[in-house]
Amino acid sequence: MPTVLITGATAGIGEAAVHAFADSGWHVVATGRRADRLAALKSDMVHTLEFDIRDEAARDAALASMPEPFAKIDLLINNAGLARGLEKAQDADLDNWKTMVDTNVTAMMSITHKLLPMLIKRKGAIINLGSVAGSYVYPAGNVYAGTKAFVNHFSLALRADLHGTGVRVTSIEPGMVETEFMTVRTGGDRDASDKLYAGVHPMTPEDIAETLLWVATLPPHLNINRLELMPVNQDFAGFAVHRE
Ligand code: NDP
Numbered sequence: 001m002p003t004v005l006i007t008g009a010t011a012g013i014g015e016a017a018v019h020a021f022a023d024s025g026w027h028v029v030a031t032g033r034r035a036d037r038l039a040a041l042k043s044d045m046v047h048t049l050e051f052d053i054r055d056e057a058a059r060d061a062a063l064a065s066m067p068e069p070f071a072k073i074d075l076l077i078n079n080a081g082l083a084r085g086l087e088k089a090q091d092a093d094l095d096n097w098k099t100m101v102d103t104n105v106t107a108m109m110s111i112t113h114k115l116l117p118m119l120i121k122r123k124g125a126i127i128n129l130g131s132v133a134g135s136y137v138y139p140a141g142n143v144y145a146g147t148k149a150f151v152n153h154f155s156l157a158l159r160a161d162l163h164g165t166g167v168r169v170t171s172i173e174p175g176m177v178e179t180e181f182m183t184v185r186t187g188g189d190r191d192a193s194d195k196l197y198a199g200v201h202p203m204t205p206e207d208i209a210e211t212l213l214w215v216a217t218l219p220p221h222l223n224i225n226r227l228e229l230m231p232v233n234q235d236f237a238g239f240a241v242h243r244e
């Protein structure tokens with residue numbers, strides 16, 4: 001069976017994806033920082049690697065330690081990512097901006113660069129977690145939206161470069177999925193998270209995991225380029241007009 005490496009596997013979409021792929025017989029390499037969460041995922045089908053995705057030396061040491069059959073990656077799911085802060089640009093914390101760029105952009109492209117030779121050799125696949133925020137902006141989305149626009153577009157650019165190699169590339173671009181996303185964004189405010197999702201009937205991490213598995217198991221001649229998903233109760237309309 002093939003092997004998938006899933007970044008950000010300790011919560012939300014990544015964690016649900018670990019279960020979906022392992023339950024379908026895939027070998028899974030699950031990565032993240034929280035050791036206790038990783039320990040809970042470990043099984044015959046799931047090998048875990050603990051590292052901060054921004055730390056290239058730690059990442060490379062972890063990747064070099066992988067036993068067979070986990071060492072040969074067929075599918076990279078770039079899922080690790082976060083939003084920090086809900087302030088408008090003029091009030092935002094620059095450190096939050098840097099954390100988002102370092103994680104969502106720099107670390108994501110770096111692990112992709114690292115694994116590309118293996119993925120090409122194995123005619124594998126890459127699935128990136130972009131976002132609707134990368135296509136439709138909203139107030140206080142600022143740098144998070146910018147990083148996800150990068151992910152959405154980098155996926156298309158990768159696809160162009162990998163044309164002819166047999167490597168498939170997909171950008172998955174969800175709207176609201178109830179995970180730890182909002183709790184992380186607000187620095188631990190569970191109430192804010194509960195309020196955001198209340199009455200929305202948001203998508204679940206399992207909805208997205210099922211989509212990831214579906215994309216990954218399509219016949220090898222078929223490439224989903226990009227896929228945008230939203231809860232029915234979320235919408236992308238709404239140009240703001242300021243009247244003087
Ligand atoms: P969660 O906060 O629930 O999970 C985020 C995961 O990313 C965790 O496993 C976390 O692991 C990992 N992560 C964050 N920073 C680092 C780091 N520096 N090093 C290693 N791992 C890291 O969020 P979601 O499941 O919602 O988000 C997953 C992806 O989906 C993100 O890229 C997000 O932008 C995207 N997305 C989310 C949407 C949503 O509405 N929830 C919608 C659209 C896209 P740990 O803390 O253990 O390191």
Ligand code: 8X3
Binds near residue numbers: 131132133174175177
């Ligand atoms: C997060 C999606 O709609 O909450 O990437 O901004 S949304």
